[in-house]
Each structure stands twice: as C-alpha cells, then as structure tokens.
C-alpha cells in the first residue's frame with residue numbers, strides 16, 4: 642500500500658512518516674516544496690499512485706490567522722479541497738487532520754463527532770471550511786480532529802513551559818480552558834489503525850482520554866523538567882488575552898473510534914509520562 646504524507650515535515654507529519662517507516666510501509670513524504678496546494682494539477686501529480694493520503698499540512702498559526710485569514714483559508718480550506726479532489730480522482734483514501742477549534746468551546750460534556758461546528762476564531766473557520774471541502778469532494782475520506790498537540794518535532798506548549806520555567810522560576814498559566822494534551826506519536830498510531838481496520842468514511846476524534854487545564858498540564862510538564870510544580874500559578878483567560886479566542890472547553894469524545902474497534906488514546910497524564918523525555922529533550926538542550 643502506498644502512503645503519501647503531505648505536510649510531512651510538520652510536528653505531526655514527521656511522526657506520521659516515522660510510524661509508517663517503522664511499519665515498513667511504502668511512504669512518500671511531501672513538504673511545501675514538493676506540492677503546491679493551491680494548484681489542482683500539482684495535487685493531482687503529487688498523489689499519482691497513492692492508496693492513502695494523509696494531509697498534515699495546514700496554516701497553524703492560530704493568532705496570526707486573525708489578521709491573515711485569507712492566507713489560512715488558502716491552505717486550510719482551498720488546499721484541503723484540492724487535495725481531497727485529487728485523492729478522489731486517484732482512488733485514494735484521504736485522512737484529513739482537523740481541530741477542536743471548529744467547536745465554540747461552550748459545551749460542558751465531551752463534543753460528539755456529529756456535534757454542530759461553530760468556530761469562534763479565523764483559524765477555526767478555515768479548518769471548518771476545510772472539513773466541508775473534504776466532505777464535498779465526494780471521495781472516501783476520514784476527517785480526524787485532534788487538539789492540544791505536542792511532539793518532539795515542533796514548537797509546542799510543553800517545550801515553551803519547560804524553557805520558561807527554567808528561565809523565570811515562576812509562571813502563570815490559564816486554569817479556565819479545558820482540553821486533552823495529545824502526543825503526535827499517539828495520533829499517528831490512531832491514523833494508521835483507522836486505515837488498517839478499514840474504518841468507514843466520516844469524522845473521528847483522536848485526542849488523549851480524560852481532560853485537564855493548561856495549568857494542570859503545565860504543572861506536570863514542570864515536574865517532568867525536574868522543577869517544583871508549585872511554581873506554576875493559576876490565572877484566567879481574561880488576564881491573558883490572545884488575538885484569537887481560545888475555546889474554554891475543548892474536550893472531544895471518542896464514540897466513533899470505539900464503534901469501529903479502534904482503541905482511543907490513553908489518559909493524557911499517562912501518555913505525557915510516556916512522552917516527556919522525548920518531547921523535552923530538545924528544550925533542555927537549549928536551556
């Protein structure tokens with residue numbers, strides 16, 4: 642089976658390629674220089690011979706998207722649609738990555754895969770438009786939403802927190818946003834298992850189980866970095882305003898994974914314990 646990974650040098654894409662290579666799969670890893678997502682012809686050429694396409698490419702600068710929504714839309718919506726149509730034409734399955742930001746964050750129980758989307762940020766609007774573009778392409782496509790990603794191969798919350806904790810000795814971190822810190826290695830594993838089981842087309846949620854706040858996660862990160870978690874003080878979103886509104890509640894349910902027999906990812910704290918050394922290695926070197 643031939644896999645094509647688009648966005649292969651991003652934080653998630655790198656781990657998806659690594660997972661496939663470990664499984665001895667035939668994988669073509671494509672970066673920005675290899676495929677122009679704005680061009681249907683370039684997408685068609687890039688996907689020739691593919692059986693499965695994983696789209697990890699995205700405009701992911703959530704705050705910058707507030708003032709550059711057109712640029713984000715070009716990648717996250719138009720690019721996703723071009724890839725989806727090229728995958729359909731090639732007879733390939735597309736696994737398209739999406740996000741908790743498609744929801745409004747006002748829920749009080751985990752979002753079902755079928756819950757209505759209502760993005761509050763520019764990034765969320767472009768990703769929701771990407772989901773629609775993929776659905777409208779008419780092919781055999783899996784939309785996999787994830788959230789609060791961290792990994793060894795990109796900038797992410799735990800690296801920032803560990804560096805800041807070492808440098809400053811005390812930190813304020815928001816305690817009123819709830820979500821599921823999720824390791825890119827675990828998402829890569831879910832994607833591969835979804836394809837291996839022949840999961841039906843549709844939307845799936847690939848996040849860790851359980852939930853915490855950024856403050857709760859930061860305490861664990863600081864502990865893993867060898868410091869006292871008490872140096873992390875709770876603060877509020879109101880005191881820490883960002884250009885893009887953050888969902889207050891980003892917990893995703895895993896009903897559809899269970900229905901197709903793919904075990905959801907373990908609890909966020911147990912998975913962080915497994916990931917911490919690999920993820921923090923680089924930030925410790927730079928302290």
Ligand SMILES: NC(=O)c1ccc[n+]([C@@H]2O[C@H](COP(=O)([O-])OP(=O)(O)OC[C@H]3O[C@@H](n4cnc5c(N)ncnc54)[C@H](OP(=O)(O)O)[C@@H]3O)[C@@H](O)[C@H]2O)c1
Nearest residue numbers: 648650651652653673698699701738739740787788789790
């Ligand atoms: N990070 C999170 O917390 C998070 C949460 C929920 C969902 N997601 C979703 O998960 C997926 C992977 O995210 P990530 O964190 O791995 O993102 P990332 O590290 O920012 O990687 C995104 C990749 O997309 C590539 N890309 C951007 N614009 C492109 C273009 N016009 N043409 C081709 N490639 C382009 C980037 O290439 P360059 O390196 O050359 O810029 C980069 O390799 C995305 O769909 C994202 O929306 C992420």
